[in-house]
Amino acid sequence: MVIRELTARIKEILRSAGIEEYDFDGSCIAEDFLGLDGTQLLLKADKQVEDTAARKAIEAAEKRATGYPLQYILGKWEFYGLPFKVGEGVLIPRPDTEILVDTVIEYYRSPRENMRIIDLCSGSGCIAVALKKNIPGAEVTAVENSSEAMPYLVHNARMNDTVLRYIKGDVMNGALLDNFSDPENVGEHIKFGCIVSNPPYLTKEEMSELQTEVGYEPKYALDGGIDGLKFYRVIACLWREVLEDNGLLAFEAGYQQCGQVAEIMEKSGFYDVTVKKDLGGNERVIFGYKSPDKEDLT
Ligand SMILES: C[S@@+](CC[C@H](N)C(=O)[O-])C[C@H]1O[C@@H](n2cnc3c(N)ncnc32)[C@H](O)[C@@H]1O
Known part of the structure; x- marks a missing residue:
């Protein structure tokens, strides 16, 4: 032949x-x-x-x-012009997520003192690696809880010649914040300039009607609880503790969820909350800044 x-x-x-x-x-x-x-x-x-x-x-x-997904057959996929190893156990990076990366890169176009960025629910590491590659001076921490995804994350950072800090743990568990205790100020945390996350966000109903291809991807990477919003509530409320005042919180969400996520962020003490559309014209990214005095808003 x-x-x-x-x-x-x-x-x-x-x-x-x-x-x-x-x-x-x-x-x-x-x-x-x-x-x-x-x-x-x-x-x-x-x-x-x-x-x-x-x-x-x-x-x-x-x-x-x-x-069966093409990306798993090939064992690799491109995101933000960079190569990533993928396979069963890790979510395939989506082109729409590049808008989230753009949002953070745009934020760091202005000079910032705090170059610490944390990517929660990092998966393949596509967001963390793309940020590290494109923001000079960024110190990027990647948090992931899946034992299957973690080796991909580490491999992808190395393959792209980037050095990240990795934390394996559950972002829903407040004890994880102990990793960021400030050694010089007891009871205080080291603060990040930006928190970015593309967490699992499918609703219980969506989880029950997954398309064939998506059905091969890890359920743990997709399941956002009954209304798909549980990660946004916890990250906006719990993780704001390690975000510096006026720091950036940027999320990806399902296109029908952005309004609800914006509301969660506003209620959790974020201002100038803005929604951005993806390549298909759907609302996809929500970002805002940490109000210094949450108490004054309530
Ligand atoms: C939607 S995927 C996003 C992966 C990657 N950031 C991306 O944009 O392609 C969500 C990721 O969150 C991880 N995850 C799920 N629950 C978690 C938890 N409680 N703590 C930390 N990571 C979690 C999953 O393993 C998965 O890698």
């Missing part, structure tokens, strides 16, 4: 299984399994493919045809 025939066969397997992006996915699988880029795939279209390589590529296409 020559490359042209193999590529056509792969695409046909995907098309007949109803995979919407069969052309794109088919090219990605052919390129990956033959170790070629898109141009080489065309230039070498008449080159013979070894039987083993062809069989493996066809098996991958058959797996994709069952709805």
